[in-house]
Every structure is written in structure tokens, then in C-alpha cells.
Amino acid sequence: MPGIVGIYIAFVTAILSGMLFFFLAVRDTQINSKQINAARLLYHLHVLSLVIAGIYLFYALLTHKYEYYYVYAHSGSELPVGYLISAFWAGQQGTLLLWAILSALIGLILVEKKTLLPPLMVFYLVSQIFLSLFLLLDSPFKSVAPVPSSGSGLNPLLMDPFMVVHPPIIFAGYALLAVPCCYALAALCKKEFRQGAMEALPWAVTGWFFLGAGIIIGGAWAYRVLGWGGYWGWDPVENASLVPWLTAGITVHSLLALRAGLRQIRSSLFFCIITYILVILATVITRSGVIAEFSVHAFTETVISPFLTAFFLFYLLLGLILFARRFQELGHISSDCKITQRNILFLCLTIILSLMALLILIGTLSPLIAGLTGQIAGVNENYYLKTGYLPLLLFFILLAVCSQPRWNLKRSNLRKTLTALVIPIIFVLSVLYLAVLYGLRSWSDLLSLTAITAAFCLAGIDLIKAIKYSRRKAGGKLAHIGLILMFAGILFSSSLQESKIIFLPKDEKVEALDFNFEYQGYFEETGKGGLQVLVENRGDGFLATLPYYFQGERLMREPYIKRYLVRDLYLSPLELQGVSETEQLVIEKGGYLVWKNYRIYFRNLALNKGDQSALMIEAVVDLISFDQVTSIYIALRQVDDGWEPVTATLPGGEEFVPLLIDSNQGVMVFRIEENDCCTEQEIFVMEVKSKPMVGLLLAGSILLMLGTGLAVWRRFTSFPLS
Amino acid sequence: MSKKLVIGLIMIIIFSAYAFYNFQSALSPYSTFTQAASRDGQTQVLAFLIDKENIAYNRQTGSLNFTLQDEEGTLAFVTYRGAKPNNFEHAESVVVIGSFKGNHFEAERLLVKCPSKYEEQVEGTK
Structure with missing residues (x-):
């Protein structure tokens, strides 16, 4: 009860508070403190009721109240407390509640502000009204009858510390990015452009930081747990959060440029607004089922889909109309400023990042775009690797160029400018030489490596200068270095990756990629069981346990990662084969195959009505062994639930078992079972990957977040409105 | 102003051409196995796993062999050189992206669709 009541009260108070703020914003007279306080009080009630609903959901999860469908579907009695808490955001309704609560809490700070208060809160509360509406329509407090005795448990792949923190961080980012949008909209309404933009800056930086951290944590989780050896799959869900991260990057840089006195007012306000619209679009993409067919995250359409679209359209139309109406006026402000080198650099950044965002968006929505022309395609x-290459290359060139505050290209100073470039050029050339020596051959890789190393060197010199002379600016420079290292890691780990699928018979050594592997058997640890493999590399050895266990009926497999200084050894368990269960063989009509002492010819096949009018697919196979030719007849007979094999015995006593006979294509799949399988042996199939320089990617991500984090800290501690 | 406009327009045209070209060349249509067999180049087929007991890696070729049936009921033997996605055996349906090589469909990419509604899921890439 408290949960659903809380959501109802939150919805009503959001509407009332929003209406009151709207009334105050329209009247535009002296702010009557009594009315403001009433609106504030209503807002506080809104926050309180959402928080109560949230606490109640935690309580229901912790005390296993399975009468709620959400608790039943996402938790289980044997789950440890940490994962019970994270079950809060394991499902759609819970994540929406989390989003609503986080943004309600952020609003507590906004509601006490003086600048632009009434319109700001109107725009902010529209978002709260929509979020509460979603919770009303599709509540996490739906009950089930009869009450199940136990929960269905949490997907074990989600039982990972990274997955515990990933959703709250992403949604904190989403919630924070609503603030710059609302400030920009309010500023456009009240024509207090600069002030609105400056108020938006700390929120934009913080939101950008959280969204970036969330994306990186998500990628790290995929790498650690999923076992396909990658961190980014260009899935619509992943792309949907990357696009607003890119535009938030533009927002932050535009606002910083504006603060430094450059003419960036139009792009600042535009990207403040568009970023939140893209955040909502991300939610539409992932929750409304528009491209469900094309994502590995199979989201289905729900009752909230039309309202989600309304949520998106509201901010999109409002933003566009307001921006269009003030467009000329914004231009007048800009024309007061001079155009400098910095200005052009910021313009380039805006263009390049918008290009990237647009290309990713086009790719993500490709099923819809192709659908317009009547195709079913995606x-x-x-597409992403090819289209992304050029903008990314330009981006690194820009990163290299922007490391200098000003490029003096006048003839008198040209000599000095060029001498400053001697060290970077030597550095780039030596890295290129090493890369070619190491095996990097493709021109596109070498070109991007050149851009990345040049950017690294120049940005590095810049960072050192910043630490020496103006430590306050070091955050941004550190983030640049981090970003460069990240991409260097991505470039190396993907282009120099080696992988091999190996078959490990038990207790036998197999060599692959400079390592020796020996499968030693199943090993039960607490909870998850695993397969143990002895890994040796030049005398050094260690035991790796690769998680391989059943969750209910599902077989779960997780990789084992050994991190070395220069590379990651990524072991991914694939399957466990028993040799007695012999492998499948495929043969074409008219073709032959050698199996042990037999040469097997697939002579003919026929489709027959057999006895009791059951359909039979018959095949004739000639066998040659010890210079003797034998013909055997095998068949598949249709029975109620499929096909039943009619086997034949070979001269040596083995059973020939047909598994599939395709009469259209003339192909047969079969198995030969030996009768004397006393030597039953396990074979463990494993993928071995060597991924160089993943450490660089890791270090880069940490530096990027550290740098952005420093910038966030600076925005909130020293806040001079210049 | 007009000079700016011209530069802007040229950039937009170049960008659109760039995006359109890449979009077209990377667009792989959804089709059935019958269509995929008659077509050169990459296609993606949404199909269902059948004969689940016989999904196995072949020791000689090192590839994963399995059988799929598309929505029209056509069977195809599929090979995939790469790691089997987590939960593959329990997938409702899979999407294979690749082309026919002789009598079998060679998948370059394998996507798994899972029955559960809101779960981070698994993907296999080469």
C-alpha cells in the first residue's frame, strides 16, 4: 500500500506544484514569497512521497514480499543483501522509480535557487509529472495472486558489483542532464540567456561525468562477465546512452567557452536542450519497443510507450519553438565578441562531435529509416567502424591542435612555433616505427595511431605545463590525456588481438598463443562452480577457474581474465564435450567422407510413405572398409513430436544414427556411435584471446573520469560568475 | 552571411553523402534462408534453434555447428567460428549474420534473443 499511495501523491503534488509555478511564471510580477513557499512545500511533498515509495520497494525486496510481481520477478530468498538492494533496478519499473527519485532529490537544490526559479521549476516538474505517470501506469507495486512461495531470482550475470552500481550511475547522469535543459528553456523564456547558461554549467559537467562513468562501468561489466571478449557491441541500448554523452560533451565545452567570453551562446543553449531530449529518446528507444526486433536486449512494448513518446515530443517541440523564436536575439549577443582561434576550435569540436552523435543515431535508428523505404533491414x-573513422581521426587532430592556447603562425614567430614541435614529431615517428616493428600494417590504423600519438604528446606537454603553472585547469587536460589513452587502448586491443578456439582433453597439455593449457576438471567453489585450467607461460603457472554452472536450467558461463602488464589473457569457456557422445558429421548427397576405417558415400535419398502412412526420409549410404563395400539404409520416420531415427549397424559393430536429412538440399547430418566406449573422456572447449594494451584502455578510462571528476569538483567549489 | 550559408550547405551535402554511402553499404537486410541462398553478400536471418542436443564445436574445423529453422520452415546448417554467446542453448531465437558457403550458412555474427523482458543480454561478435 504505501508504495502505490506514494506514487499517487507524487503524481498529484507534481501537477499541483507545477501549476503553481506556472502561474507564478506567467504573472511575471514580484515574486510573492507566500505562493513560492506553497509551491516549494508541494514540491517537498512530491519528493517525500517518491522517497517513501522507494524505501517501501527496498523494504519489500529485503523482506521478500512476493505478493508484488516485481519482487517475485527480480529477487529470491537466498540472494545476499547487496544483490537484494540492486534488484531494485533490475527491471523496467524499478529503474523508472530510481530515475524519478534521483531527479526529485536533485530538484531539492533547484527549488531553493533564486535565478529563473518559476519557469525553471515548471520545465523541471513536467519531467517529474511524466516520470510519476509512468510509475502510475506501470507500477513496481503490481501484485500477483496467488502469492508465490519464492522469487524467480536475479539473473546471475547481473550479480556483479559493476552491475550493482551501473544503473544508478547512468540514471543519476540522466537526472542531472535534465537541469541544464530546464535552465536553458527558462533562460530562453525570460531572455536571461547568459545567466541561465552559467547556472547550467556545473550541472552539465556533473551529468556528463556520471553518464560517462556509467557507460564505462557498463563496458567493463560486459568485458568481465559476458565472455565474448569485448566491451562495446554497438547495440541500440548502448548507443542510446552514448549519443547524449557526446552532446553533453559539446554542452560542457560550449558553456566553458561561453564563460571564457567566446561567442557560444547559441550552441550552449541548443546543446543543453538537445542533450536531455536525446536522453528521453534513449528511453523511448529502449523501452517502447520501436526497434525491439533489432536489439539483443529484447525490450517489449508496454503501456507507457505512447506517453514516453509524448514526453519526448513535449521537450523536442518546446525546445525547438523557443530556440527558433529567440534565434535572432541570441545572434546579437554573439556578434559583440571577436572571432578568435579558440572560437574556431570550439566550432570544429561542435561539428565533429555532432557528426559522431548524428551518425550513431542514424545507425541506431536504421531499422526505422530502412522501414521508411519499405525494407526490413538494419x-x-x-557501419559504426567505417563511418566513425573519419570523424574520430579529425577529433584527434583537433585534440592535438587544441593543446596549444594559441598557434602563432606569423612569419616572425613561425620558427619558434616549429621548434616547439620537434619533440612531438620525434615521439610520433618513434612510436610509428615501433608499431610497424610490432606488426601494425594497415594504413588506416597507422594514420589513426599518428593522430593519437601526436595528440598524446601535445596534450601531455600541455598537462605538465598546467600542473606546473595553473593547477586549476589540470582537470580538463587530464581528461584529454585519459581519452587519448583510452582510444589508444581500443586501437591496440582490437587490431592486435589474437584469438583461438582450443580443445582441451582432460589432463593433456595444449599449446596456444605462447601459453600451455591443461584442463583439470570441475571444481566447486562456494556458489558458482567452475572448470579448472592450469595455465603455464615460460615456467610460470597458475590455476584459472572459469565459472561454469547451472542457474535453474540455464547453463551460465563466465570468462577468466588474467591481466599482464602489456596484455590481457582472456579465457572464455565454451562447452564441455564427452567423447562418448560423438561429434556430428555432415555429408552432401554424392559426396564422401572418411571416418576412421570407413569411407562413407552418400549415394541417394528418397522421401517415402512408410508403414502406417508415416512419412519416411530414407538415405542410402555405401561404406568401404577393408576393401569391402556394404550398403546400408537409414531413415528418419515422422512421429508425433518430430522425427525418429531408424539406425543401421556398421560392419565393425558401430551404430550409424541419422540426425537430420534434408531432402531439398540433399544434406545429411549423422553420428556414428561406437559400442566400446570404455575410454570416456571429457574435452573442454575454450576460447583463448590475447588482448594487448587493455591496461592502457583501463588507465585511460580512469584518467578520463578522474579529470572530469576534478572539473566537477572545481565547478562546485569555486563558482565565480565572470 | 551568404558565404557562411554556402559553406554550411556544402558541408551538409558532403556529410549526407558520406552518411548515406556508408549506411547503404552496411545495411544488411533481414531475409529468409531461401533468399539468403540466392543472394551474394551479407544478410541477416532471424531463425529458431532446433535439435538443441546437437549444438557442438567441431574439433577438426574449430567452429560451432548447429541447425536453424527460419520462419518459413527452411532448415539450414550453420557454422560459426567464434565464442558461443552465453545462454545460447536457451535462446528463443537467434539472428545470424553471414552468407551461404556451399551447403551451410557461415555466420560472421551471432546475436541471441532471450525470452526475458528486461535483462542485459549477451552478444557474440567475432
Whole structure:
């Protein structure tokens, strides 16, 4: 009860508070403190009721109240407390509640502000009204009858510390990015452009930081747990959060440029607004089922889909109309400023990042775009790699160029400018030489490596200068270095990756990629069981346990990662084969195959009505062994629930078992079972990957977040409105 | 102003051409196995796993072999050189992206669709 009542009260108070603020904003007279306080009080009630609903959901999860469908579907009695808490955001309704609570809490700070207060809160509360509406329509407090005795448990792949923190961080980012949008909209309404933009800056930086951290944590989780050896799959869900991260990057840089006195007012306000619209679009993409067919995250359409679209359209139309109406006026402000080198650099950044965002968005929505022309199609990941290359290359060139505060290209100073470039050029050339020596051959990789190393060197010199002379600016420079290292890691780990699928018979050594592997058997640890493999590399050895266990009926497999200084050894368990269960063989009509002492010819096949009018697919196979030819007849007979094999015995006593006979294509799949399988042996199939320089990617991500984090800290501690 | 406009327009045209070209070349249509067999180049087929007991890696070729049936009922033997996505055996349906090589469909990419509604899921890439 408290949960659903809380959501109802939150919805009503959001509407009332929003209406009151709207009334105050429209009247535009002296702010009557009594009315403001009433609106504030209503807002506080809104926050309180959402928080109560949230606490109640935690309580229901912790005390296993399975009468609620959400608790039943996402938790289980044997789950440890940490994962019970994270079950809060394991499902759609819970994540929406989390989003609503986080943004309500952020609003507590906004509601006490003086600048632009009434319109700001109107725009902010529209978002709260929509979020509470979603919770009303599709509540996490729906009950089930009869009450199940136990929960269905949490997907074990989600039982990872990274997955515990990933959703709250992403949603904190989403919630924070609503603030710059509302400030920009309010500023456009009240024509207090600069002030609104400056108020938006700390929120934009913080939101950008959280969204970036969330994306990186998500990628790290995929790498650690999923076992396909990658961190980014260009899935619509992943892309949907990357696009607003890119535009938030533009927002932050535009606002910083504006603060430094450059003419960035139009782009600042525009990207403040568009970023939140893209955040909502991300939610539409992932929750409304528009591209469900094309994502590995199979989201289905729910009752909230039309309202989600309304949520998106509201901010989109409002933003566009307001921006269009003030467009000329914004231009007048800009024309007071001079155009400098910095200005052009910021313009380039805006163009390049918007290009990237747009290309990713086009790719993500490709099923819809192709649908317009009547095709059922979607782009594959090659689209992103191919289209992304050019903007990314330009981006690194820009990163290299922007490391200098000003490029003096006058003839009198040219000599000095060039001498400053001697060290970077030597550095780039030596890295290129090493890369070619190491095996990097493709021109596109070498070109991007050149851009990245040049950017690294120049940005590095810049960072050192910043630490020496103006430590306050070091955050941004550190983030740049981090970003460069990240991409260097991505470039190396993907282009120099080696992988091999190996078959490990038990207790036998197998060599692959400079390592020796020996499968030693199943090993039960607490909770998850695993397969133990002895890994040796030049005398050094260690035991790796690869998680391989059943969750209910599902077989779960997780990788084992050994991190070395220069590379990661990534072991991914694939399957466990028993040799007695012999492998499948495929043969074409008219073709032959050698199996042990037999040469097997697939002579003919026929489709027959057999006895009791059951359909039979018959095949004739000739066997040659010890210079003797034998013909055997095998068949598949249709029975109620499929096909039943009619086997034949070979001269040596083995059973020939047909598994599939395709009469259209003339192909047969079969198995030969030996009768004397006394030597039953396990074979463990494993993928071995060597991924160089993943450490660089890791270090880069940490530096990027550290740098952005420093910038966030600076925005909130020293806040001079210049 | 007009000079700015011209530069802007040229950039937009170049960008659109760039995006359109890449979009077209990377667009792989959804089709059935019958269509995929008659077509050169990459296609993606949404199909259902059948004969689940016989999904196995072949020791000689090192590839994963399995059988799929598409919505029209056509069977195809599929090979995939790469790691089997987590939960593969319990997938409702899978999407294979690749082309026919002789009598079998060679998948370059394998996507798994899971029955559960809101779960981070698994993907296999080469």
C-alpha cells in the first residue's frame, strides 16, 4: 500500500506544484514569497512521497514480499543483501522509480535557487509529472495472486558489483542532464540567456561525468562477465546512452567557452536542450519497443510507450519553438565578441562531435529509416567502424591542435612555433616505427595511431605545463590525456588481438598463443562452480577457474581474465564435450567422407510413405572398409513430436544414427556411435584471446573520469560568475 | 552571411553523402534462408534453434555447428567460428549474420534473443 499511495501523491503534488509555478511564471510580477513557499512545500511533498515509495520497494525486496510481481520477478530468498538492494533496478519499473527519485532529490537544490526559479521549476516538474505517470501506469507495486512461495531470482550475470552500481550511475547522469535543459528553456523564456547558461554549467559537467562513468562501468561489466571478449557491441541500448554523452560533451565545452567570453551562446543553449531530449529518446528507444526486433536486449512494448513518446515530443517541440523564436536575439549577443582561434576550435569540436552523435543515431535508428523505404533491414557494426573513422581521426587532430592556447603562425614567430614541435614529431615517428616493428600494417590504423600519438604528446606537454603553472585547469587536460589513452587502448586491443578456439582433453597439455593449457576438471567453489585450467607461460603457472554452472536450467558461463602488464589473457569457456557422445558429421548427397576405417558415400535419398502412412526420409549410404563395400539404409520416420531415427549397424559393430536429412538440399547430418566406449573422456572447449594494451584502455578510462571528476569538483567549489 | 550559408550547405551535402554511402553499404537486410541462398553478400536471418542436443564445436574445423529453422520452415546448417554467446542453448531465437558457403550458412555474427523482458543480454561478435 504505501508504495502505490506514494506514487499517487507524487503524481498529484507534481501537477499541483507545477501549476503553481506556472502561474507564478506567467504573472511575471514580484515574486510573492507566500505562493513560492506553497509551491516549494508541494514540491517537498512530491519528493517525500517518491522517497517513501522507494524505501517501501527496498523494504519489500529485503523482506521478500512476493505478493508484488516485481519482487517475485527480480529477487529470491537466498540472494545476499547487496544483490537484494540492486534488484531494485533490475527491471523496467524499478529503474523508472530510481530515475524519478534521483531527479526529485536533485530538484531539492533547484527549488531553493533564486535565478529563473518559476519557469525553471515548471520545465523541471513536467519531467517529474511524466516520470510519476509512468510509475502510475506501470507500477513496481503490481501484485500477483496467488502469492508465490519464492522469487524467480536475479539473473546471475547481473550479480556483479559493476552491475550493482551501473544503473544508478547512468540514471543519476540522466537526472542531472535534465537541469541544464530546464535552465536553458527558462533562460530562453525570460531572455536571461547568459545567466541561465552559467547556472547550467556545473550541472552539465556533473551529468556528463556520471553518464560517462556509467557507460564505462557498463563496458567493463560486459568485458568481465559476458565472455565474448569485448566491451562495446554497438547495440541500440548502448548507443542510446552514448549519443547524449557526446552532446553533453559539446554542452560542457560550449558553456566553458561561453564563460571564457567566446561567442557560444547559441550552441550552449541548443546543446543543453538537445542533450536531455536525446536522453528521453534513449528511453523511448529502449523501452517502447520501436526497434525491439533489432536489439539483443529484447525490450517489449508496454503501456507507457505512447506517453514516453509524448514526453519526448513535449521537450523536442518546446525546445525547438523557443530556440527558433529567440534565434535572432541570441545572434546579437554573439556578434559583440571577436572571432578568435579558440572560437574556431570550439566550432570544429561542435561539428565533429555532432557528426559522431548524428551518425550513431542514424545507425541506431536504421531499422526505422530502412522501414521508411519499405525494407526490413538494419546496419551492422561495420557501419559504426567505417563511418566513425573519419570523424574520430579529425577529433584527434583537433585534440592535438587544441593543446596549444594559441598557434602563432606569423612569419616572425613561425620558427619558434616549429621548434616547439620537434619533440612531438620525434615521439610520433618513434612510436610509428615501433608499431610497424610490432606488426601494425594497415594504413588506416597507422594514420589513426599518428593522430593519437601526436595528440598524446601535445596534450601531455600541455598537462605538465598546467600542473606546473595553473593547477586549476589540470582537470580538463587530464581528461584529454585519459581519452587519448583510452582510444589508444581500443586501437591496440582490437587490431592486435589474437584469438583461438582450443580443445582441451582432460589432463593433456595444449599449446596456444605462447601459453600451455591443461584442463583439470570441475571444481566447486562456494556458489558458482567452475572448470579448472592450469595455465603455464615460460615456467610460470597458475590455476584459472572459469565459472561454469547451472542457474535453474540455464547453463551460465563466465570468462577468466588474467591481466599482464602489456596484455590481457582472456579465457572464455565454451562447452564441455564427452567423447562418448560423438561429434556430428555432415555429408552432401554424392559426396564422401572418411571416418576412421570407413569411407562413407552418400549415394541417394528418397522421401517415402512408410508403414502406417508415416512419412519416411530414407538415405542410402555405401561404406568401404577393408576393401569391402556394404550398403546400408537409414531413415528418419515422422512421429508425433518430430522425427525418429531408424539406425543401421556398421560392419565393425558401430551404430550409424541419422540426425537430420534434408531432402531439398540433399544434406545429411549423422553420428556414428561406437559400442566400446570404455575410454570416456571429457574435452573442454575454450576460447583463448590475447588482448594487448587493455591496461592502457583501463588507465585511460580512469584518467578520463578522474579529470572530469576534478572539473566537477572545481565547478562546485569555486563558482565565480565572470 | 551568404558565404557562411554556402559553406554550411556544402558541408551538409558532403556529410549526407558520406552518411548515406556508408549506411547503404552496411545495411544488411533481414531475409529468409531461401533468399539468403540466392543472394551474394551479407544478410541477416532471424531463425529458431532446433535439435538443441546437437549444438557442438567441431574439433577438426574449430567452429560451432548447429541447425536453424527460419520462419518459413527452411532448415539450414550453420557454422560459426567464434565464442558461443552465453545462454545460447536457451535462446528463443537467434539472428545470424553471414552468407551461404556451399551447403551451410557461415555466420560472421551471432546475436541471441532471450525470452526475458528486461535483462542485459549477451552478444557474440567475432
